[in-house]
Amino acid sequence: MNPFPASDYIVAAFFLFCIATTVGGAFVAILTARVIRSVCGLMICCVGLAGLYFFLNSPFLALMEILIYIGAVCVTIVFAVMLAEPDEPPSGQNHGPGVLWGVVALVVSAAICWGLSQLSLRGPWVAPAARVNDGSIKAIGVSLLTTYSMAFELISLVLLVAIVGALVIARTGRTKP
Amino acid sequence: MNLLHAYEQADIYLIVAAFLLATGVFGLIRRRTLIGMLISGELIFSAASLNFMALNCFNAPDPAAGQVFALFIMGLAAAEVAIVLSIIIAVYRNYRSINARELTELNG
Numbered sequence: 001m002n003p004f005p006a007s008d009y010i011v012a013a014f015f016l017f018c019i020a021t022t023v024g025g026a027f028v029a030i031l032t033a034r035v036i037r038s039v040c041g042l043m044i045c046c047v048g049l050a051g052l053y054f055f056l057n058s059p060f061l062a063l064m065e066i067l068i069y070i071g072a073v074c075v076t077i078v079f080a081v082m083l084a085e086p087d088e089p090p091s092g093q094n095h096g097p098g099v100l101w102g103v104v105a106l107v108v109s110a111a112i113c114w115g116l117s118q119l120s121l122r123g124p125w126v127a128p129a130a131r132v133n134d135g136s137i138k139a140i141g142v143s144l145l146t147t148y149s150m151a152f153e154l155i156s157l158v159l160l161v162a163i164v165g166a167l168v169i170a171r172t173g174r175t176k177p
Numbered sequence: 178m179n180l181l182h183a184y185e186q187a188d189i190y191l192i193v194a195a196f197l198l199a200t201g202v203f204g205l206i207r208r209r210t211l212i213g214m215l216i217s218g219e220l221i222f223s224a225a226s227l228n229f230m231a232l233n234c235f236n237a238p239d240p241a242a243g244q245v246f247a248l249f250i251m252g253l254a255a256a257e258v259a260i261v262l263s264i265i266i267a268v269y270r271n272y273r274s275i276n277a278r279e280l281t282e283l284n285g
Binding site (some may be wrong): 008009010011015019021022023026027029030035038039041042045046049052053054055057058059061064065068069072073076077079080081083084101102104105106108109110112113116120121125126127128129130131132133134135139140142143144147148151155158159162163165166167169170172 | 183232256257269
């Protein structure tokens with residue numbers, strides 16, 4: 001039946017690797033003290049997410065995840081890190097409010113994770129009776145140019161406004177040498 | 178529940194998305210610099226996108242709609258990052274610091 005021996009195990013191991021990459025990258029992104037390591041953690045997390053998208057039958061989204069998040073977003077954040085020296089000072093307040101806020105953050109995030117997991121495990125999800133298309137790249141292109149063409153144009157306008165606004169904001173206050 | 182075919186069930190994707198959201202909220206509360214907060218916000222965006230993709234793949238009658246929505250989320254995240262980074266550069270030029278504890282000029 002299987003064209004290759006133990007292909008099930010290879011696929012399952014790759015899936016486990018993708019999940020481990022996502023979770024580990026998220027941990028690196030929020031727990032390290034230096035911001036540049038945090039950006040690298042975000043990159044690792046995005047690689048794992050691209051793998052998960054690949055398992056969800058959308059290789060186009062996996063490609064876009066790597067292209068946009070790692071290629072554009074993380075590189076831009078690295079530029080800002082180089083310009084603004086954002087390293088957190090090794091402050092001596094590891095007692096009092098710092099620990100309190102850490103405990104509060106841990107409790108809140110654990111509650112969110114547990115509640116959403118319970119909600120998604122117990123939810124009455126039903127499989128659809130019929131699908132109108134197969135979700136391929138061709139179907140995405142057709143729906144981008146027919147059903148969602150207005151939103152597509154609007155998002156290009158939003159990107160243009162964002163670029164011009166970023167230039168204007170970053171330019172004011174700049175003195176001539 | 179077959180562990181070898183766990184990638185064919187929506188549960189594990191939804192749990193990973195909830196975990197990503199929780200880490201994003203944790204970082205948003207815990208981080209003290211603006212760039213760290215921005216990175217946590219990106220994690221929250223990723224969680225929303227993964228949730229959309231999982232439910233789109235397993236429970237939606239139109240599998241292209243969720244992918245288009247995830248693409249729009251990526252575009253909005255890119256625009257947001259451009260704006261936030263320019264604000265961070267401007268703040269750093271005025272205060273010589275982007276530590277959130279020191280930006281207290283409006284603090285009464």
